[in-house]
Amino acid sequence: MTLPKIERLYYLVFAVALSLSTSDLYAQQATGVYQDYLKDAALTDKKPTRIRLAKDPRVRAGKVGGVWGSLGNGDEGDSFFIGKTPDQVNLQITITTQPGSSLVHFVFRGKDGSKVETRSIQSVPGETVSTWISLKGSLTLEATSKSDAQTFYALYIWHPGDLFDSLTLDKISEVSSGKYATRPTLFKGVKGDRP
Amino acid sequence: MKFVTRPFRISCVCLYCSLFFAPASQAGNDMSSIFQTSFAVMVKAAAAIEEGMNNLNAAEGCAADPMCESPGDTSSGFETTLGACCYENDACFNDFNEYVRRTDVALYTLYKNERTYTIFMMAQNARIAMMKGAASTSAVGTAIGGKLQADVAKARKSYIHKFNVTTNANINRLNEFLLGLDSTLKQYCGVDNWYQINGLPIFIHAKTKFPK
Secondary structure, rough: OOHHHHHHHHHHHHHHHHHHHHHHHHHHOOEEEEEEOOOOOOOOOOOOOOOOOOOEOOOOEEEEEEEEEEEEEEOEEEEEEEEEEEEEEEEEEEEEEEOOOOOOEHHHHHHHHEEEEEEEEEOOOOEEEEEEEEEEEEEEEEOOOOOOOOOEEEEEEEOOOHHHHHHHHHHHHHHHOOOOOOOOOOOEEEOOOOO | OOOOOOOHHHHHHHHHHHHHHHHHHHHHHHHHHHHHHHHHHHHHHHHHHHHHHHHHHHHHHEEEEEEEEEOOOOOOOOEEEEEEEHHHOOHHHHHHHHHHHHHHHHHHHHHHHHHHHHHHHHHHHHHEEEHHHOOOOOOOHHHHHHHHHHHHHHHHHHHHHHHHHHOOOOOOHHHHHHHHHHHHHHHHHHOOOOOHHHHHHHHHHHHHHHOO
16 A cells, blocks of 8 residues: 555654654663652652662763752652762762752762761752762762752762772862863974984 | 545644644753753763873873983973984974874873773772771671682782783884884984884883783
8 A cells, every 4th residue: 555645755754753752752861860850759768769870881981870850849859879888989979950940959978887978069050060079888869959949950970980089089179170181291202413 | 434534634643743742842852951961061071081080190100100200300201302304304204203193192001001000909909908807807707708809809810911911902002103113214314223222112111011
């Protein structure tokens, strides 16, 4: 059975629209990112939702994970378990919120035996905030907002691995600021009289 | 089904499309502005930081090697002289610079990997020391600690093997570039001992320093 030309064209358009739409949905997937805006992670759960850091082909060193979160509209906060580490780890935290959104307050906790250390980061509406934290033990994260207006946030945790764990946060800050952006020259030719 | 005309069917398809995809694409647009863009920003920043880290490791690897970093000298790394003969000949000048660039990249890779190896081993040693400390507290701990230590030792052996395979391949590449530099100077300037005087010492140094 052969369809008339015009009908084939319309079906073709429909097929293209379908494939574009689904490819867009797939493109939104990022490795190790918990989609809290689809399935809310509660703030008060005894066992917080786990964010599993994973290898992502787009990030060569270490592992990444994160949250695509939603707060407000009755959702007072989200709570997550990141993992346990016996060693001090250096993690890069990157947070993005919409322009004009409410402030979101993030608290990272590292519980090592009876010792608890916290690191707090606050979102800047419409901007990407990036910082490094150093923690050890059982690592958790809480995201809260004082406003009930709906706010979306994206939070990424990058653990680059041993190479970065061996550095101080000051040294990492130097690397992040671009101090070592230029490759060192280890072999050069200098003009002289004799080769 | 005569009443199901072509325009009607087409309208149905369009209506279905608009009903099904409009809310999804609107939500998708909202999300993509925050989520997808932010992920791309994070990936780009991570790549830049990783590049910076590689540069730092190569520089520190060189600084830890007296043959690479001259004490009190502000410039680091190895160097070779470009003579007037080659400087004034475009073909020689270009070949010379290309081999210098390749040699530079080969040394950068070797020193970067060397530093990575040192840090990896330091981390592994610290873990073994910590495990020994924890395991010594009980008999069960000793048994578990022994198994973990054996696993770490196995991982180390595998890492060293892979490191050596890669390093030896990189050293051979380095030697190819040094020989290329030698043949360039031989071809254009009649210099027949550049490799013996300048290239071979670098190759021997690399061969004795980097593989474990």
